[in-house]
Amino acid sequence: xxxxxxxxxxxxxxxxxxxxxxxxxxxxxxxxxxxxxxxxxxxxxxxxxxxxxxxxxxxxxxxxxxxxxxxxxxxxxxxxxxxxxxxxxxxxxxxxxxxxxxxxxxxxxxxxxxxxxxxxxxxxxxxxxxxxxxxxxxxxxxxxxxxxxxxxxxxxxxxxxxxxxxxxxxxxxxxxxxxxxx
Amino acid sequence: xxxxxxxxxxxxxxxxxxxxxxxxxxxxxxxxxxxxxxxxxxxxxxxxxxxxxxxxxxxxxxxxxxxxxxxxxxxxxxxxxxxxxxxxxxxxxxxxxxxxxxxxxxxxxxxxxxxxxxxxxxxxxxxxxxxxxxxxxxxxxxxxxxxxxxxxxxxxxxxxxxxxxxxxxxxxxxxxxxxxxxxxxxxxxxxxxxxxxxxxxxxxxxxxxxxxxxxxxx
Numbered sequence: 001x002x003x004x005x006x007x008x009x010x011x012x013x014x015x016x017x018x019x020x021x022x023x024x025x026x027x028x029x030x031x032x033x034x035x036x037x038x039x040x041x042x043x044x045x046x047x048x049x050x051x052x053x054x055x056x057x058x059x060x061x062x063x064x065x066x067x068x069x070x071x072x073x074x075x076x077x078x079x080x081x082x083x084x085x086x087x088x089x090x091x092x093x094x095x096x097x098x099x100x101x102x103x104x105x106x107x108x109x110x111x112x113x114x115x116x117x118x119x120x121x122x123x124x125x126x127x128x129x130x131x132x133x134x135x136x137x138x139x140x141x142x143x144x145x146x147x148x149x150x151x152x153x154x155x156x157x158x159x160x161x162x163x164x165x166x167x168x169x170x171x172x173x174x175x176x177x178x179x180x181x182x
Numbered sequence: 183x184x185x186x187x188x189x190x191x192x193x194x195x196x197x198x199x200x201x202x203x204x205x206x207x208x209x210x211x212x213x214x215x216x217x218x219x220x221x222x223x224x225x226x227x228x229x230x231x232x233x234x235x236x237x238x239x240x241x242x243x244x245x246x247x248x249x250x251x252x253x254x255x256x257x258x259x260x261x262x263x264x265x266x267x268x269x270x271x272x273x274x275x276x277x278x279x280x281x282x283x284x285x286x287x288x289x290x291x292x293x294x295x296x297x298x299x300x301x302x303x304x305x306x307x308x309x310x311x312x313x314x315x316x317x318x319x320x321x322x323x324x325x326x327x328x329x330x331x332x333x334x335x336x337x338x339x340x341x342x343x344x345x346x347x348x349x350x351x352x353x354x355x356x357x358x359x360x361x362x363x364x365x366x367x368x369x370x371x372x373x374x375x376x377x378x379x380x381x382x383x384x385x386x387x388x389x390x391x392x393x394x395x396x397x398x399x400x
Contacts, residue, residue: 009274010248013281017236017244020282067239
């Protein structure tokens with residue numbers, strides 16, 4: 001090996017560290033990519049999967065690369081998005097059900113419920129963390145697009161329902177934090 | 183309720199092992215730092231905290247880890263290999279591997295022992311590589327000796343046989359000896375039946391003379 005100054009050695013060591021970190025962060029993609037394949041398999045539009053999936057993959061890799069807590073946030077986001085991802089698709093596959101004299105697409109309430117579940121789960125996980133805002137933000141940035149892949153089967157109403165549910169689910173966390181501060 | 187204070191860093195930005203940035207490696211020479219004493223428990227604890235923070239992704243813990251581990255690794259390799267150049271190579275390789283795998287470090291492991299594990303592996307690899315190279319050189323030398331010519335024993339036997347053959351050849355009649363010399367020198371007349379007959383008789387007499395002088399196989 002070529003003799004080198006300590007500064008150069010430190011630079012090389014830093015590169016080695018970042019390289020190892022990138023390799024480790026790539027594991028986060030193993031969580032995201034299968035969901036994107038499933039989204040394509042259930043017939044979600046390729047453009048939507050490409051755009052939202054690309055955004056999620058970038059956030060997941062970048063987050064895991066930056067810090068381990070964000071890799072935990074990515075995992076929480078993926079888990080939180082599962083009901084929103086699956087419920088509307090499952091219900092849609094069952095068909096429209098008649099609840100009242102007018103027909104109602106059950107996917108919209110399913111999206112809201114899935115959003116609330118995701119928000120509540122993220123809130124519960126965020127409480128256990130030290131850096132709450134950034135953790136929640138990364139988790140929500142992963143959960144929302146992945147959930148949208150499922151909720152968008154009913155169009156914009158499903159996505160709005162998901163986001164509203166996510167906000168409602170997170171509300172207890174905000175209230176609790178505010179109460180502690182006060 | 184009192185407001186929580188911002189999280190304080192548990193580890194110092196100074197070198198955990200020496201209280202200052204590492205100076206052990208100075209472009210090919212070692213100073214006294216690399217041959218210092220063992221890491222004391224407080225510094226070891228700081229190194230542990232810095233390594234844990236770095237594994238989590240805290241880049242500000244990089245320098246304390248580097249400054250703390252480099253002299254220790256270098257010292258370890260130097261003691262293990264007893265060769266300054268080899269020790270520097272091994273310590274550099276160990277340091278690179280350590281940082282490459284730093285993300286996989288778990289807080290329940292001992293950071294120093296973990297780092298020395300890399301160094302020990304590199305030292306063993308370097309030593310094995312040296313042994314292999316030496317073995318290859320020895321084999322090459324032996325092959326060169328074997329291929330250079332006959333052994334002293336063969337040369338001695340050959341010389342004895344030559345002198346015995348010349349002695350027996352000298353006891354023959356001059357005509358027979360000349361015929362055998364011509365045949366050995368490849369100067370026999372082409373397609374001459376008389377020469378072939380003469381050579382046959384000369385060889386017969388040579389065989390008889392050899393048997394009389396040195397005995398026969400029977």
